[in-house]
Amino acid sequence: MQSALSIRGLTKVYDNSFHALKGIDLEVPEGDFFALLGPNGAGKSTTLGVVSSLVRKTAGKVSIYGIDVDREFARARYYLGVVPQEFNFNQFEKVEDIILTQAGYYGIPRQKAVKRTHQLLEDLGLWDKRHDAARQLSGGMKRRLMIARALVHGPRLLILDEPTAGVDIELRRSMWQYMKRINEQEGVTIILTTHYLEEAESLCRNIAIINHGEIVQNTSMRELLSQLSQETFVLDLAEPITQCPAVEGFDVELVDGGQLMLSVDKGQRINDAFARLSEQHIEVVSMRNRANRLEELFVRLVEESSDETTKGEIR
Amino acid sequence: MNTTQLLIALWTIVRSEIRRFMRIWPQTLLPPSITMTMYFIIFGNLIGSRIGQMDGVNYMEYIVPGLIMMSVITNSYSNVASSFFGSKFQRSVEEMIISPMPNALVLSGFVIGGAARGLAVGLIVTAVSLFFTDLDMQHPILTLLVVVMTAILFSIGGFINALLGKKFDDISIVPIFVLTPLTYLGGVFYSIHTLPAFWQHVSLINPILYMVNTFRYGILGVSDINVGAAVGAIAIFIVIFFACAMWLLRRGKGLRS
Ligand SMILES: Nc1ncnc2c1ncn2[C@@H]1O[C@H](COP(=O)(O)OP(=O)(O)OP(=O)(O)O)[C@@H](O)[C@H]1O
Numbered sequence: 001m002q003s004a005l006s007i008r009g010l011t012k013v014y015d016n017s018f019h020a021l022k023g024i025d026l027e028v029p030e031g032d033f034f035a036l037l038g039p040n041g042a043g044k045s046t047t048l049g050v051v052s053s054l055v056r057k058t059a060g061k062v063s064i065y066g067i068d069v070d071r072e073f074a075r076a077r078y079y080l081g082v083v084p085q086e087f088n089f090n091q092f093e094k095v096e097d098i099i100l101t102q103a104g105y106y107g108i109p110r111q112k113a114v115k116r117t118h119q120l121l122e123d124l125g126l127w128d129k130r131h132d133a134a135r136q137l138s139g140g141m142k143r144r145l146m147i148a149r150a151l152v153h154g155p156r157l158l159i160l161d162e163p164t165a166g167v168d169i170e171l172r173r174s175m176w177q178y179m180k181r182i183n184e185q186e187g188v189t190i191i192l193t194t195h196y197l198e199e200a201e202s203l204c205r206n207i208a209i210i211n212h213g214e215i216v217q218n219t220s221m222r223e224l225l226s227q228l229s230q231e232t233f234v235l236d237l238a239e240p241i242t243q244c245p246a247v248e249g250f251d252v253e254l255v256d257g258g259q260l261m262l263s264v265d266k267g268q269r270i271n272d273a274f275a276r277l278s279e280q281h282i283e284v285v286s287m288r289n290r291a292n293r294l295e296e297l298f299v300r301l302v303e304e305s306s307d308e309t310t311k312g313e314i315r
Numbered sequence: 316m317n318t319t320q321l322l323i324a325l326w327t328i329v330r331s332e333i334r335r336f337m338r339i340w341p342q343t344l345l346p347p348s349i350t351m352t353m354y355f356i357i358f359g360n361l362i363g364s365r366i367g368q369m370d371g372v373n374y375m376e377y378i379v380p381g382l383i384m385m386s387v388i389t390n391s392y393s394n395v396a397s398s399f400f401g402s403k404f405q406r407s408v409e410e411m412i413i414s415p416m417p418n419a420l421v422l423s424g425f426v427i428g429g430a431a432r433g434l435a436v437g438l439i440v441t442a443v444s445l446f447f448t449d450l451d452m453q454h455p456i457l458t459l460l461v462v463v464m465t466a467i468l469f470s471i472g473g474f475i476n477a478l479l480g481k482k483f484d485d486i487s488i489v490p491i492f493v494l495t496p497l498t499y500l501g502g503v504f505y506s507i508h509t510l511p512a513f514w515q516h517v518s519l520i521n522p523i524l525y526m527v528n529t530f531r532y533g534i535l536g537v538s539d540i541n542v543g544a545a546v547g548a549i550a551i552f553i554v555i556f557f558a559c560a561m562w563l564l565r566r567g568k569g570l571r572s
Pocket residue numbers: 014015016018020038039040041042043044045046047085572
């Protein structure tokens with residue numbers, strides 16, 4: 001199948017000689033829902049910036065639907081819709097005009113642009129606000145305005161840089177639904193960055209994790225989840241204890257008298273741990289995951305890659 | 316992009332540029348009208364009546380073309396400078412960068428928008444001047460040509476200024492320290508023949524002198540300089556400025572990190 005986005009050997013050195021990207025390869029198949037994950041400053045926005053031509057690349061090749069962005073600049077642009085991390089519209093302009101103007105930049109005839117704009121305003125719940133100045137919108141509405149603007153020319157590849165940052169839970173779910181819909185029904189390839197791993201888990205088929213300007217993991221969501229070999233639980237105890245009990249076969253840690261941290265490897269049975277605790281007359285009242293299991297995996301992968309890069313660096 | 320798409324895109328920029336300066340007319344159209352009315356009253360009527368004639372014409376009549384030109388120059392320049400810098404500042408310029416529009420089209424759109432503001436103000440000032448004097452245009456086509464070329468040239472200048480500018484101060488420096496002095500010294504209020512020989516020669520390196528004088532020649536039929544050469548020089552300046560702006564755009568200067 002064709003790649004919606006293909007990145008080869010992408011490097012970026014900013015003017016202050018900071019190496020933001022150190023040779024990135026990325027392949028996003030057509031129709032995919034793809035997550036680009038990584039800690040703050042990893043290089044996610046820089047990567048998407050190069051794809052959308054807001055950032056000049058130092059070296060490498062980028063093609064969108066097989067079209068080289070350097071050689072056929074204009075044609076590649078028609079395939080691409082961009083929702084950046086920072087608000088980048090004229091705050092004094094009216095919501096409707098912002099979208100219509102963007103349509104004009106793609107040479108879309110007025111009548112068609114108006115029709116498309118109205119549809120998007122309705123779909124994204126901005127219809128009532130269409131005559132308001134953009135600065136009067138709430139943060140979540142501004143994000144949706146940027147999504148509407150990015151879709152006005154019917155792109156085949158939509159890149160979203162933290163689209164749900166600062167969006168409330170209910171709205172976030174409706175945005176997920178919307179993104180799922182355009183991905184499934186209209187076949188739009190979507191690449192997003194997010195710090196909410198739950199979001200990536202529920203939406204994305206494939207992911208890449210980037211850290212210090214390098215891809216440290218590029219795999220399917222399913223594959224990633226199957227790597228989860230260990231889970232940590234927090235156990236609330238009926239009565240506080242002073243010494244950490246020994247639980248054969250398990251890693252246990254006493255947190256603050258009333259709580260135990262229990263690590264369970266794949267294949268181990270939690271029941272066994274409870275049995276050991278019962279033997280020692282320790283009663284567990286309730287239990288929960290220490291953190292989102294995906295988050296734990298993510299932190300581990302990032303930490304591992306940081307260790308490696310630090311080792312490799314000459315200081 | 317095909318021709319229709321290019322035209323739609325160009326019109327989109329031009330339209331929003333015109334809408335912008337119309338929306339904020341108390342900042343864009345009103346102040347030059349008031350300032351120029353003051354000039355007409357004070358220099359034209361009150362002082363002008365004591366001066367008598369300049370180059371064989373009434374002083375009031377003599378300064379009208381220069382003042383119209385002065386409004387066209389400053390308004391074209393500052394329209395593009397503040398509008399384009401504003402879109403850099405608000406980052407809405409990114410909407411254009413990610414679009415398929417070629418650089419030349421973006422530049423042309425802003426330049427047409429800036430020229431529109433310059434010419435609109437020029438027209439208003441002309442209308443105001445009619446309360447004070449009769450304008451009997453000698454060479455209408457030349458007049459129009461020169462004023463349009465000047466508006467285009469200074470719009471490109473404003474664009475370059477906005478590209479290079481990093482903060483709001485940077486876009487007011489040129490109008491205050493370069494454009495205004497050059498305009499005042501460009502023979503708006505006097506004929507360079509009234510100057511000592513040395514200063515006449517110095518004045519001749521001021522490009523604005525050529526624009527003001529050509530425009531005045533178009534209206535009154537009097538000029539300090541060779542009109543044909545002046546038109547050619549303005550055209551050459553336009554080409555150089557345009558090429559310069561295009562080069563900066565291609566390098567992404569001030570736009571892409
Ligand atoms: N214009 C710039 N000049 C110099 N360095 C920059 C510039 N923009 C970004 N950087 C640096 O490049 C690195 C990557 O930044 P980038 O914005 O791509 O990170 P990110 O992964 O998007 O982070 P976040 O999750 O915080 O948005 C950071 O260390 C940042 O400081």
